[in-house]
Amino acid sequence: EAGVAQSPRYKIIEKRQSVAFWCNPISGHATLYWYQQILGQGPKLLIQFQNNGVVDDSQLPKDRFSAERLKGVDSTLKIQPAKLEDSAVYLCASSTRWDTDTQYFGPGTRLTVL
Amino acid sequence: GDSVTQMEGPVTLSEEAFLTINCTYTATGYPSLFWYVQYPGEGLQLLLKATKADDKGSNKGFEATYRKETTSFHLEKGSVQVSDSAVYFCALRSGGRNTDKLIFGTGTRLQVFP
Numbered sequence: 001e002a003g004v005a006q007s008p009r010y011k012i013i014e015k016r017q018s019v020a021f022w023c024n025p026i027s028g029h030a031t032l033y034w035y036q037q038i039l040g041q042g043p044k045l046l047i048q049f050q051n052n053g054v055v056d057d058s059q060l061p062k063d064r065f066s067a068e069r070l071k072g073v074d075s076t077l078k079i080q081p082a083k084l085e086d087s088a089v090y091l092c093a094s095s096t097r098w099d100t101d102t103q104y105f106g107p108g109t110r111l112t113v114l
Numbered sequence: 115g116d117s118v119t120q121m122e123g124p125v126t127l128s129e130e131a132f133l134t135i136n137c138t139y140t141a142t143g144y145p146s147l148f149w150y151v152q153y154p155g156e157g158l159q160l161l162l163k164a165t166k167a168d169d170k171g172s173n174k175g176f177e178a179t180y181r182k183e184t185t186s187f188h189l190e191k192g193s194v195q196v197s198d199s200a201v202y203f204c205a206l207r208s209g210g211r212n213t214d215k216l217i218f219g220t221g222t223r224l225q226v227f228p
Contacts, residue, residue, distance in 0.1 A: 004157075033216075042118070042203050042218025043158070056215060091158065103216060105150075105158040 002026065004106035006092050012112045018080040021109045025073070025094030031055075032069055033103060034077050035091040043091055049075065050097075079111075087113045116141040116208045120219035123201075127194055127226050135189040135222045137178075137204035145206040147171075147180055147187040148216070152201045161189075161202070194226045 005024040013019050025032050030051050035043035046065065048056040051072040060067070064083070069075040079086055089110050093103040121136040139147065149161040149171070162171030167182035176191045187204060204219040 035216075040220065042205070042220050043216070044218070045215050048215065093158075102160055102163075104160075107157040 004092055004094055004104055006090075006106040006109055008109055009107065010110050010112075012114065013082055014114050015084055016081040018078065019082055019111060020079075021077045021090050021092075021111075023075045023077070023092030023106060025075070025092070026104055028096065029094035029104075030072070030097050031095045032075050033093040033095075034067055034075070035093065037089040037091055037108070039088070046077070082111075082113045084113050087111055116145065116206060116217050118204050118206055118217055118219040120202075120204045120222055122220070123223035125222060125224045127224070129196055129226055129228050130193045131226075133189070133191040133194045133198075133224065135202055135204075135224070137187045137189065137219060139185050139187065139204075139206050141185075141206055141208065144182075145208060147178070148205045148207065149176070149178055149187070149189050150203040150205060150218075152203065152221070154200070158203065194224070196226045196228055199224055199226045 007022050032049045034046045036046050037043040046060045047067045049069040052069045067077045089108040091108045092106045095103045117140045119138050146165045148163045150158045151161045152158050162173040164171040164180035167180050170179045178187050178189045201221045201223045203221045205216045208215045208217050
């Protein structure tokens with residue numbers, strides 16, 4: 001079974017530029033999550049989708065971050081414009097449904113904002 | 115709000131030594147508890163979990179017991195190997211209606227030397 005796929009793996013941009021990350025969850029997984037992991041910290045949930053609807057985006061900085069999950073499969077996370085403090089690893093995870101215990105994580109995208 | 119506190123690292127051990135990584139939590143209700151591991155260059159992987167008080171999760175020689183009275187979920191292994199070198203994250207699943215947010219600790223880096 002293929003795991004969660006993410007691209008790109010690495011991205012370097014300058015502040016005020018825009019960037020987008022892509023995630024393809026495990027086939028059949030209804031729930032998709034985006035986490036932000038700043039160096040030296042644990043991952044923090046940014047947004048959770050159930051199929052193509054948003055369940056929780058309470059910690060998403062909506063003035064600059066946006067995410068969508070069209071057709072309930074792939075998802076894109078965008079930052080516009082980026083700030084220095086956005087430098088982090090962005091992790092995508094998926095699970096079969098919202099109330100299962102196991103989330104499967106992708107390898108992450110490491111973003112460096114200069 | 116819900117939170118997880120785990121011991122700071124790095125933890126440096128010789129091969130075959132005994133490992134303990136402390137984790138305590140604060141939560142309303144009855145969360146599920148997890149240990150995730152992140153090997154160098156790889157994504158987060160679920161190591162073990164426990165869903166109710168007094169449950170013991172185990173995997174790959176690692177164990178952790180859900181202690182409600184002390185709000186703890188310490189990770190232990192009787193004899194570590196060099197291949198166990200990784201960052202270990204304690205987490206709780208903060209449940210609610212249609213959401214299953216994972217709240218992570220800051221991670222503990224384990225370094226095992228031959």
